[in-house]
Amino acid sequence: QVQLVESGGGLVQAGGSLRLSCAASGRTFSSYVMGWFRQAPGKEREFVATISRSGTTTYYVDRVKGRFTISRDNAKNTVYLQMNSLKPEDTAVYYCAQSRRELATTRYNDYDYWGQGTQVTVSS
Numbered sequence: 001q002v003q004l005v006e007s008g009g010g011l012v013q014a015g016g017s018l019r020l021s022c023a024a025s026g027r028t029f030s031s032y033v034m035g036w037f038r039q040a041p042g043k044e045r046e047f048v049a050t051i052s053r054s055g056t057t058t059y060y061v062d063r064v065k066g067r068f069t070i071s072r073d074n075a076k077n078t079v080y081l082q083m084n085s086l087k088p089e090d091t092a093v094y095y096c097a098q099s100r101r102e103l104a105t106t107r108y109n110d111y112d113y114w115g116q117g118t119q120v121t122v123s124s
Contacts, residue, residue: 002026002098003024003026004022004023004024004096004098004115004116005022005116006021006022006094006096006115006118007020007022007023008020008021008118009094009119009120010119010120010121011122011123012120012122012123013122014086014087014122015085015086016086016122017082017083017084017086018086018120019080019081020036020080020081020083020120021078021079022034022036022096022115023076023077024077024078024079024096024098025077029077030053030074031053032053032098032099032100033050033052033053033098033099033110034050034051034070034072034079034098034099035048035051035098035099035104035105035111036050036070036079036081036094036097037094037095037096037097037111038090038092038094039092039093039095040091046061047061047106047108048060048061048064048068048094049070049081050099050104051070051071051072051079052103052104055071055072055074057104058104061106064083064090067083067085067086068084069081069082069084070082079096081096083120086120088122088123089122090120091120091122092120093117093118093120094117094118094120095117096114097113098111098114099111
């Protein structure tokens with residue numbers, strides 16, 4: 001059974017940093033594309049970042065480019081999201097997800113397993 005468990009969320013002041021982690025189990029981690037999504041109150045879940053199986057290709061939503069970095073450690077079955085220069089509008093529940101697609105993908109429907117989410121709150 002596939003499990004994705006996020007950690008690292010919390011409360012931080014604007015301009016601060018957080019590092020989210022997502023530990024995966026249940027199938028061969030290095031065979032799957034990983035992604036991060038987020039959902040703010042009253043809004044739809046949106047794509048944040050994705051990383052290819054090898055970690056060589058990454059994509060980001062424009063509003064986080066230059067501030068967030070996605071990475072993975074296939075030996076540890078873990079994907080990370082380093083978030084710097086955080087803004088109040090980054091406040092959301094952050095979810096990691098896993099996709100069977102061969103290439104990194106930004107599409108919500110391409111992901112078939114999801115974690116339970118971790119809350120990130122950025123105060124102004």
